[in-house]
Amino acid sequence: MKVTSVVITPVAFADPPLLNAVGVHEPYALRAVVEVRTDTGAYGLGESYGDAAHLELLGHVADELTGLDPFDLNDLSRRAEGAVGGRTAADAHGLIGAGGAAKTVASVTSPFEVACHDLQGKHLGRPVSDLLGGATRDRVDFCGYLFAKWAAHPGHAPDAWGPALDAAGLVAQARLMADRFGFRSFKLKGGVLPPDEEVAAVRALREAFPGHPLRLDPNASWDPATAVRIAGELAGVLEYLEDPVAGIPAMADVARAAAMPLATNMCVVTWEDLTRAVPAGAVGVLLGDHHFWGGLRASQHLATCCRHFGIGMSMHSNSHLGISLAAMVHLAAATPAIGHDLDTHWPWKRPEDDVVTVPWRFENGAVTVPRTPGLGVELDREALARLHEQYLACGLTHRDDTGYLARAAPTVRLREDVHEPARPPRPDRLRPHRNDAP
Structure with missing residues (x-):
């Protein structure tokens, strides 16, 4: 079993106005759905953050995964670290601790590692929990x-x-x-x-x-x-x-x-x-x-x-x-x-x-706990397409609780040291990333 292609689809879903120490949730939350496809016809699923900077790094890793054996997680780690190449994706909302090169590599590797476990479980006919002991x-x-x-x-x-x-x-x-x-x-x-x-x-x-x-x-x-x-x-x-x-x-x-x-x-x-x-x-x-x-x-x-x-x-x-x-x-x-x-x-x-x-x-x-093979979930492609269109329509490309609070309630002031400046979106990362495109 070898990886033949990877598709990364950014999605958005409705989020209530939940308040926290740095601001308030915007009307939509952003996520990335990772689909790793193989020469057996099976696919594995992972999920990660949907900010534009993170999507860009996920795309770099996806481009390096053709030919990967989903059971070879050490090879996945090597490929992911090489693809990230020392880049750091800073946390844009200040609620999950400091950023850094090691954390960036780990964050970018994670959805592909989960997808590989999903593939392993499907290939063996065992749930992921069995693979974990x-x-x-x-x-x-x-x-x-x-x-x-x-x-x-x-x-x-x-x-x-x-x-x-x-x-x-x-x-x-x-x-x-x-x-x-x-x-x-x-x-x-x-x-x-x-x-x-x-x-x-x-x-x-x-x-x-x-x-x-x-x-x-x-x-x-x-x-x-x-x-x-x-x-x-x-x-x-x-x-x-x-x-x-x-x-x-x-x-x-x-x-x-x-x-x-x-x-x-x-x-x-x-x-x-x-x-x-x-x-x-x-x-x-x-x-x-x-x-x-x-x-x-x-x-x-x-x-x-x-x-x-x-x-x-x-x-x-x-x-x-x-x-x-x-x-x-x-x-x-x-x-x-x-x-x-x-x-x-x-x-x-x-x-x-x-x-x-x-x-x-x-x-x-x-x-x-599911007892079906892999993660125990299958992709609803119609729902994926709908939430991707919602991502494109909502206009958000990164999480910004502080900026949204400033716009929605300008009289409220929070600490200035927790707000990361907005990054310009990369247009090529707003639509699904595919490494099998001609």
Whole structure:
């Protein structure tokens, strides 16, 4: 089995006005769907970010994959690193930690690695979880991801979720999440309301959902003194406090004073970060993300390291489609060290906005691990074409929460140090990239 061609299709799907420490989600989220085709007629699927700069790098890798054996992941890594050639794709929204050459290579490799696992599973007639060591559970639990939000994007009709700008609104949002998806744990995206108001919201959630694990993530928007104070006020309430401050030294200082573990997907995003965070005692729970750690195998290596050093593990989430959800489910099922409910943005996506033929279902906050070959999902080509046309029509080419907030609510000011300048789009990367074109 050899790779004959690769098609990368940028897509856009509707996204509600979810608020965070750097701004607000734009009306559309951007993703890239990767399809790796082989001489056997089989195809493998991967999913990644849809920003123009990232699409360009994905295209460089795609051009180097003809003839690749999908079982030879070492060869994939060599080809991807050579294609990236030291380029760095900076994070455009400031919510997943610092960028760098190593992180860029890992991010660009990941969707192709997932697609190769999909191909391997289809070729062998086994689910991806079997390739990763075997499923240790048949269901994977997720947590309800709560956001402060507006009732609607400016100029748009109100969405079905309604506004959530105080404790009562967030509790109402959590009740909807619990009713629709059965979540038994909740995470609040913080750094939006004043810290004391977010404490009040967490306490209101605790009262409304006694016994449900709760998390708070202000995306490194607090100073250390505020973080220590809030950690003290929420001692015994939070399962963990995620990224209250920026950087490993500050996280270590807060960790020494906090009663609960500190979690991160921002200060530890590369292996080098891990070698500094462990001796500093900065992190108690690491939120791995196969999208920027290099794929499924690398994420399992990360889980082994976390287990060795006594660090818990969960998974970070960005706005995603069903291919990414499949990869997360297989990875978690085959990785016992992932012991916390996973993050997911899934509830914020409209059911009709996906590219897989069979919709995913959440029952009691969990997803059943597929036992069909590969990832267990197939590509809905009509839906893919529709979401690609939506990508072309929406006019967005990179994620810019801060810029959108400035346009939509110009009186609101956020920190200036988190905003990356806009990059001009590459017209040749706005349409599907194919390496089999004549």
